[in-house]
Amino acid sequence: MKKTHITHDSLLLILLVAATFFFTSSSATSRNTDSKKKPLVPCKKLDLYFHDILYDGHNAANATSSIVASPVGGSGTRTALSPSFHFGDVIVFDDPVTLDKNIHSTPVGRAQGSYIFDAKSTYSVWLGFAFVLNSADYKGCITFAGAEPVTLKTRDVPVVGGTGDFFMHRGIATTSDEVVDGHLCVRVQIRFYECY
Amino acid sequence: MKKTHITHDSLLLILLVAATFFFTSSSATSRNTDSKKKPLVPCKKLDLYFHDILYDGHNAANATSSIVASPVGGSGTRTALSPSFHFGDVIVFDDPVTLDKNIHSTPVGRAQGSYIFDAKSTYSVWLGFAFVLNSADYKGCITFAGAEPVTLKTRDVPVVGGTGDFFMHRGIATTSDEVVDGHLCVRVQIRFYECY
C-alpha cells in the first residue's frame, strides 16, 4: 500500500512540478519580454510628421534644409555625377515635427541631421538624424540610422538608440511621404521593441 | 487518513513548488540581467576627455578638426544660411582622448568622426563618431550616434555599438564641455547598460 501511496503522491507531485515547470518557464520568458519587448508587440509607439523645405537660394527665411556637399570632379570642381538621382548630395536639415500633416501645427520637436543621396541609378538616401522631442507627452531624443529607399511607398528605418523618455530604446520606423502645400511632409511611425 | 495524508504532503509540495516558482523566476531574471544589464546599474563606466582644435587656415600643424562642407546657395556658391549657428557646416575631427582635461596628457585613444551643425536658430549638432581606444585599460571602439543639443550644460548621447573590449555594448554618454587653454575640451561620461 505504501508503494501505491507513494505513487499517488508522486503522480500529484509530478503533475504539479510539470505545471510549475511550464509556468515558471513562461513566466521567465514574459519577464524578459517585459524588460526587452519582442516583435509583434511594440512596447511603445509614436506617429509623427516632419516637414522639409529645401534651400533654393531665395528662401533662406523659410528653408529648413540645405545641400552642403556634392560630388567633386577630378579637377576639384563640383560636378553632377548622376544628376537624375542627386547621387552624392548631402543635405542637412532642421525640420519641425508635428502631430499631423499641417506644417503650421504646434511643433512637438525637431528632426535634425542629414540625409545623403547614395544611389546612382535610383532614388535612395542614407539617413542619420534624430528626433529631438520636447512636448507635454515626450521629452528626449531618438536616433535613426540606415537606408531609406525612397521610391518605395513605405520604408523601414532602424531606430538604434535614444535618450530621456527613450533611454536605450530600439525599434523600427516606417516612413512615407507626400507633398503637402508645396513642401515635403514625411510621416514617421515608430514601433519600439526594446524599452527600458 | 489517506486523504489527510495526501493533503499534508500536498501542502508541503505546494509550498515547495511555490517557493521553487519564485526562486526560479527571479533566478531566470537575474541571469538575464547578468548578461544584459538594465538601468540604474551600469555594467561598465568610462570617464574621458577629448580635445578639439578647429582648422582656421593657419594652424594646420595643430588643428585636429576641419570644416569640410557648408550650405550651397542656388548659384552653386557657398553661402551662410544661418551664420549665427553654423547651420549646415560639417566638421570632421581626429581629436586626442585623455584621462583628464590636459590636452598634453598621454592620449588613451582618438575621438574620430564628424559633427554637423543642424539647427537654424540655436546651436545643436548631430554626432557620428567613435572612440578608438588603445590604452593599458581599454582596447576597442565605441560608436556614438545622435543629437547633441550643445546649449545644454550636459547632454545625453546614445552609444549604439562597440568592438573589442566594448563588443556589442550599448549605453548613454553624458557630455559637457569647457574651453581649456584656448581649445574645446569635451568630457564624456559613458554608462554602459548592455555589456557582453
Add this chain to the structure above:
Amino acid sequence: MKKTHITHDSLLLILLVAATFFFTSSSATSRNTDSKKKPLVPCKKLDLYFHDILYDGHNAANATSSIVASPVGGSGTRTALSPSFHFGDVIVFDDPVTLDKNIHSTPVGRAQGSYIFDAKSTYSVWLGFAFVLNSADYKGCITFAGAEPVTLKTRDVPVVGGTGDFFMHRGIATTSDEVVDGHLCVRVQIRFYECY
C-alpha cells in the same frame, strides 16, 4: 511511520523540485538565448563582398563612389589639411554587393552610404552605410556605424540595426580588403548576436 512516510515523499519531492529548479532555470536561460543570442554563438552569419570604383573625373559611367566634401581653408577655398591620409574627405558610395570577389558576379544588393577619412596621421575612416539586400536568400537592410581603422588587416565594425530579414538585428562585421582587377574589393563577414 507517518513521519517516515512524509520524509520519504518529501525527499522525492525535494529531489524533483531541485531538478525542476535547475531545469527551469536553464530552460529560461536558453529561451532567452534563443531570442537574443549571446557571444561565441552567432544567431546568423553573412559573408559578402562589395566593390568600389572612385570617381576620378573621367570614369562617370563606371564609378560607384565620389568625394563630396573636403577640408575648407580659412579663405573658404578647399585645402588639403593632411594630404597623405585624405583627412576630412567625405566619400559617398553606391557599391554592388556580391557573393564572391568578382565585381561582375550577379549582385545580391548594394552597399550604400558614406565613409569619411577621419585621421590626420594614419588611414582610418568613419563608416555610415547600409547593405540593401534583395536576393533569393535575403531581403532587408543592415546598418553599419563606426570606426574602421583600415591599416589593420581585419577590422571589426558595429552592426547596429536592420530591417526585413534583419529586423532589429545587432552584430559585428569583420572587414578586410584587397585590390581585385584594379578596384577596391571589401569582404564583409557579419556575425549577428542579436536576432529576432
